[in-house]
Amino acid sequence: MVEGDNYPPPPVQYYLSQLLNVLKLSLIVLIVASQNPFEWINKATPSAYSWALENKVYACLMIFFLSNAIEGQLISTGAFEITFNDVPVWSKLESGRIPAPQEMFQIIENNMRLNQ
Template sequence: MSRVGAFIIGVLFIMSIADVFRTVSAEEHAHAEDKVHDKDDFESEFGDENDGNKFSQGTEDDHIEVREQSSFVKPTAVHHAKDLPTLRVFYCVSCGYKQAFDQFTNFAVEKYPNMPIEGANYAPVLWKAYVAQALSFVKMAVLVIVLTGSNPFERFGLGYPAVLQHAHGNKMSSCMLIFMLGNLVEQSLISTGAFEVYLGTEQIWSKIESGRVPSPQEFMQLIDAQLAVLGKAPVNTESFGEFQQAV
């Protein structure tokens, strides 16, 4: 049984590594194809302009001098008001949504530098949190019993269960199995899958209801729309940036 357990764990580990490499290779291949397609599209659209940009015969020296190209400066923030409502995002930490929150925060700060932003873990249902915490203690207790080789069942007159005997005889594989199964159950209890966005007191997005995280464009459009409802819509006079003449 010990060899079978170790074999299963080894197979799962190898499959996980293989999935990671396949995912990375697929992303690199897709990125390379995007570059090739972009290059082909550019050449098909602008590739025939080379001849038109050449000087006419005999007029190479009699051309008009043009100014140097202007440089484009990054757009400045479009809203500098200090009375903006607070943007609150409650997300599932165990689902890996912390990175999405950080990215969306950068987008919001770039456009609304004075907007207060708060983020926190979306807590699971209370009973699930208690069960997950109790399961964590049970998992640690079982690991201690297996590693120390003790038998607490003798104190209650229950003898020496065969399962515990097997665990004591195969401590390494048994501890790994207990740890993996315990973590799996705990994660399923505390994972809410939430990404709830509030602007002021109004909820403008719910992943629990929609089933997905908004795109960055949707995220900013939701903020703009809610600010318009509150009468704090941004002025887009600077949204296209400023041009600065190169010297």
């Protein structure tokens, strides 16, 4: 049986990605609702935010895709771990590379022989 799972990112990166997600959604809601939070605090509206209010669709799409790319980088670990009968047999985090298919099949075959 083959099971896939996500290797957990470091907690700081995970929480940063969650914070970015909340900020992204809040900013999109503000833009769609034509709200200007800078007026609430009596500050001058930055030209980028004024542009976003004038070009809602483009600005929201840009915010969505750019922040998703950043979130993905924050939670990406690059892990590729193989366990056989709950015994780790390969770790990209330790070796720094992904095994070649033939190498992977040989590792699994050797472990199957040892477990018989």
